[in-house]
Amino acid sequence: MKKIKKRVFIPALAVVGGAAILGCIRGDLLSGNLENLFNISLDKLGWLYQIITAITFVLCIILSFSKKGRIRIGGEKAQAHYSFKSWFAMSLTGGIAVGTITYGVSLPMIYFKNIFGELDGFGIAAGSEEAAIFALGRIIHEWSFFPYSIAAVSALCIAYMCYNMKKPLSISSCLIPLLGDKKAGKLATVIDVLAVIALVLGLSGSLGGGIVLIASGLKLIYGIETTQTILIIITMLFAFVFIFSSIRGIKKGVRVFANINTYIFYLLLFILFICGPTLFILNHTTTAFGYWLQNLPLWTFDTGILGGETLVKWWTIMTWNFWIVYAPVTGIFLANISYGRTIREFMIVNFFMPSLFAIIWFGVWGGTAINWQMEGVVDFVPIIQQVGPLSALSAFFNNLPFTKVMIPLMFGLLILSFATSADSNIIAVSSLCIKDEGLENEAPIWVKLTWGLLCSIIACTMILFTKEQEGLLAIKYMGSVGGIIVFGVFILMVISTIKIFFIDKND
Incomplete structure (x- = not known):
C-alpha cells in the first residue's frame, strides 16, 4: 500500500463504485439525468469541440513535417524499447x-440509408450513389485523422x-508550462x-457494448x-483476457495480444477485399477520400446548423467526446511505448x-456492406431499426464466404480487440494510482485487478439489473459525462503543447 496514491485511488474508486450502485438501483434515473447533462453540454459546447x-x-x-519532428522522446541518446x-x-x-x-458495417449503412435522418441537412437521396460516397467520406472524417489527432x-x-x-507521472505535469510547477502540483490529485x-x-x-x-x-x-x-459468461471471458494481459504487463501481455490481434485484422481485411466487391471498394473509397477533402473546411467547423443535429x-461531436474521455489516460500508455x-516517427x-x-478498414467493410445493400444481397435497414446497430455485424458475417471460419474469427477479434484496448488502459489508469516511479514502472497486480474487475462488474450489472438498452445508455452517458469533465483538462493540454513546441525553446 505504500506505493499507492490514496488521494487518487480511493476517491476515484468511491465515485465509480457509487455510480455503479446507483445505476443498478435506479438505472432510469441515472441515465436520464446524465443524458440531460450530456445534451446541455453538446448544445452549449459543440462549437468548442469542433475548434x-x-x-x-x-x-x-x-x-x-516541421523541424520539431527531429526531437527524440527521452533525449538524443534514448533507445526504443519495442520494434516498429x-x-x-x-x-x-x-x-x-x-x-x-x-x-x-452499421455506421456506413446508417448514413447511406439515412436511417436516423443523417442526410436531411444535405438534400442527398438515401440509397443513391452520392449517399454511398457521403457515407464513406463522412466516416473518414469521424474515424481517421481527426480522432487520432486527439490521442496523439x-x-x-x-x-x-x-x-x-x-x-512526475501525472496528467497535471502537462499543465506545468502554463501554470508552473507549484500550481500544477496543487491540481495534480484532482486532475488525476x-x-x-x-x-x-x-x-x-x-465493455458493455462488447458484451451485447x-x-x-x-x-x-x-x-x-x-x-x-x-x-x-461473456463478461467473465472478456474480463479474464484483458485482466490477464494487463497483469502480465506490456512486454509479456499487451505486446503479445496486440500482435495477434493485428494479424487477425490484416487477415480479415485481405479475405474480404479479395472475396468482396473489390473494384467497388477501390472506386468508392478513393472517391470518398476526395469527397472528404472537398468538404473538409465545412465539416470541420459545422456545429449542426448545416449538417443537422442528428x-x-x-x-461527430459525440465521437470527439468519446476520444477525449480516453485521451489523457491512453496518452500515458502511448507515451510509454514511444x-x-x-516526434516524426511518433506521428x-x-x-x-x-x-x-x-x-482502409471502413472502405473495405463499409464498401462491401453498401454494395450488398445495393445489390439486394442483404437488407441491413430493418435489422438496424428493429434489433439495433450491433446486430448488423452478425448479419454481415452470416453472408460472408467461408462462414465457418469467418464467424469464429469475428468473435475472437471482438474479444481480442476489446482486451488489447482495455489492458493498455487498465495499465495506464493503475499507473496514475501509484506514487511516481517513472513511466516504465507498472502498478502492483492488485491495483490492475481492482480496476479490471470494477469495469467488468459495472458493465455486467448495468445490463443485468436494468433493461438492457437502458443499462447501456446509463453506462454510455456516464462515460460521456466523464469526457465533459476531462474536456477542460484536455484543452489546457492542447494549449500547453502549443507553448512547449512553438513558444518555448526546446530544439
Whole structure:
C-alpha cells in the first residue's frame, strides 16, 4: 500500500463504485439525468469541440513535417524499447477497441440509408450513389485523422513532459508550462482523479457494448438466447483476457495480444477485399477520400446548423467526446511505448498509420456492406431499426464466404480487440494510482485487478439489473459525462503543447 496514491485511488474508486450502485438501483434515473447533462453540454459546447479537434489535427500535421519532428522522446541518446512492428500493433489496438469493428458495417449503412435522418441537412437521396460516397467520406472524417489527432497530441504532451522534462507521472505535469510547477502540483490529485473516473466509466461502456454485441451475434447466428447466464459468461471471458494481459504487463501481455490481434485484422481485411466487391471498394473509397477533402473546411467547423443535429451532434461531436474521455489516460500508455522515437516517427505510428488503417478498414467493410445493400444481397435497414446497430455485424458475417471460419474469427477479434484496448488502459489508469516511479514502472497486480474487475462488474450489472438498452445508455452517458469533465483538462493540454513546441525553446 505504500506505493499507492490514496488521494487518487480511493476517491476515484468511491465515485465509480457509487455510480455503479446507483445505476443498478435506479438505472432510469441515472441515465436520464446524465443524458440531460450530456445534451446541455453538446448544445452549449459543440462549437468548442469542433475548434479544439481542428487545432489538434493541424498540430499533428505541423509537428510531423516541421523541424520539431527531429526531437527524440527521452533525449538524443534514448533507445526504443519495442520494434516498429510491435509498436504500431500496440498503438493501433490500444485505441481501436470494438468501435471500429462494430461500426464498420452499421455506421456506413446508417448514413447511406439515412436511417436516423443523417442526410436531411444535405438534400442527398438515401440509397443513391452520392449517399454511398457521403457515407464513406463522412466516416473518414469521424474515424481517421481527426480522432487520432486527439490521442496523439495528448500522448506527445505527456511523453515530452515526463521523458524529456523529467516531470512526475501525472496528467497535471502537462499543465506545468502554463501554470508552473507549484500550481500544477496543487491540481495534480484532482486532475488525476477526474481522468481515472472518466476512463473507467468509458471503458465500462465499451465493455458493455462488447458484451451485447457478442450476445446478439450468438443469438442471430447460432440461435443461443441472451440469458443472464450467457451475459455473465461473456463478461467473465472478456474480463479474464484483458485482466490477464494487463497483469502480465506490456512486454509479456499487451505486446503479445496486440500482435495477434493485428494479424487477425490484416487477415480479415485481405479475405474480404479479395472475396468482396473489390473494384467497388477501390472506386468508392478513393472517391470518398476526395469527397472528404472537398468538404473538409465545412465539416470541420459545422456545429449542426448545416449538417443537422442528428449527424453533427449525435455522431461527430459525440465521437470527439468519446476520444477525449480516453485521451489523457491512453496518452500515458502511448507515451510509454514511444520512448526513444522521434516526434516524426511518433506521428507516423500514432497519427498517420492508424488513420490510414481506419480508412482502409471502413472502405473495405463499409464498401462491401453498401454494395450488398445495393445489390439486394442483404437488407441491413430493418435489422438496424428493429434489433439495433450491433446486430448488423452478425448479419454481415452470416453472408460472408467461408462462414465457418469467418464467424469464429469475428468473435475472437471482438474479444481480442476489446482486451488489447482495455489492458493498455487498465495499465495506464493503475499507473496514475501509484506514487511516481517513472513511466516504465507498472502498478502492483492488485491495483490492475481492482480496476479490471470494477469495469467488468459495472458493465455486467448495468445490463443485468436494468433493461438492457437502458443499462447501456446509463453506462454510455456516464462515460460521456466523464469526457465533459476531462474536456477542460484536455484543452489546457492542447494549449500547453502549443507553448512547449512553438513558444518555448526546446530544439
